[in-house]
Amino acid sequence: MELKDVILGFLDWKELTGYELKGLFASLDFLPWSGNNNQIYTALLELEKEGLVEKQVIQQEKTPAQKRYKATAQGLARLKEAVQSGAVQAETKNDFLLHLLWSHCLSKEELTALIDNYQRQVETALAMCREKIKRDKVHMQRSEREAYVFDAVQEHEALLLQTELNWLSKLRNGLANKGG
Amino acid sequence: MELKDVILGFLDWKELTGYELKGLFASLDFLPWSGNNNQIYTALLELEKEGLVEKQVIQQEKTPAQKRYKATAQGLARLKEAVQSGAVQAETKNDFLLHLLWSHCLSKEELTALIDNYQRQVETALAMCREKIKRDKVHMQRSEREAYVFDAVQEHEALLLQTELNWLSKLRNGLANKGG
DNA sequence: TTAACCATGTAAAAAGTTACATGATTGT
């Protein structure tokens, strides 16, 4: 599933401007695009050229004009196709694993410090993740099912962080039991 | 930690050619670079220019000449710095989450089929992952500690896949309990 | 007055993938 398909999903859910889409990409951590201007605005132009979205220009008194987009029928058709296509296997970039891989060059104390630091970092990330889920205003809830699914998607990240902490704890114990 | 640091780690462990490095990047799933020619050979040239690695050209009778690299003292110093620097928070690209996010456009049966397919895919990936760990010949074991750490790094991926299956199971139950 | 918000777009740079280019050897 590429960026344009995800945007299509948002524009099927709600009429949105490029600026609002940027906000969504910035606030939803499970979206693997930064949502910078270049990505969003060029994607919208392309989607429009392909007839998958249509826009409505709204002139405002004090703030600049808005281009409010929504998905067309063809857009929705393409979205459904994308949703039903096979998912690409998830891939994780875990920088800490690389640090650990070459930790041979560290003393026992240095290695312990490395693990301690990372554990604190993950704990913080988990706390922030849970905080965000709580006070997040974005909710896809056109149906009870959609609301449930959206929660599951958001909880996914917290689960990964908790798994990381469990793995770290096991690593720490394993290293301690090996002695100095 | 960038590509050059990881290569430095390998060349501190063992003298290797670009070709052999390519093989390592292809076989170790936790390395977030494909290890294509462009990446490896240009990285090696740069590392050499910076004095972080040095090479030994070995002429062979039948196969092309080898350039066998190893890390220098400065290279090792840079590696240790990189290892001790703060790790970047892990980031996951999970395509299935995006499919799920817009699954609103699917019927109950279509959604179930989507989840079924993905579950089978993850089960296969987990089986392959475990297989690979078993028959893998690459082992960093300059010390007992390093061997332990290497195992932990390899197990990390299997743990993530198992977590994905647990999460899927919970999702499936949750959707079933909501009724049709 | 300084920063954040609103609102859209383009240009340049960096990172990553795929393809091109060469060429002998070994196994099926």
Added chain:
DNA sequence: ACAATCATGTAACTTTTTACATGGTTAA
């Protein structure tokens, strides 16, 4: 014959990020 392995490197392309460019409003 055909594919795979060994061995190195470059060129073209795609994707992603960062920076440029503009400019009014609102709140601390």
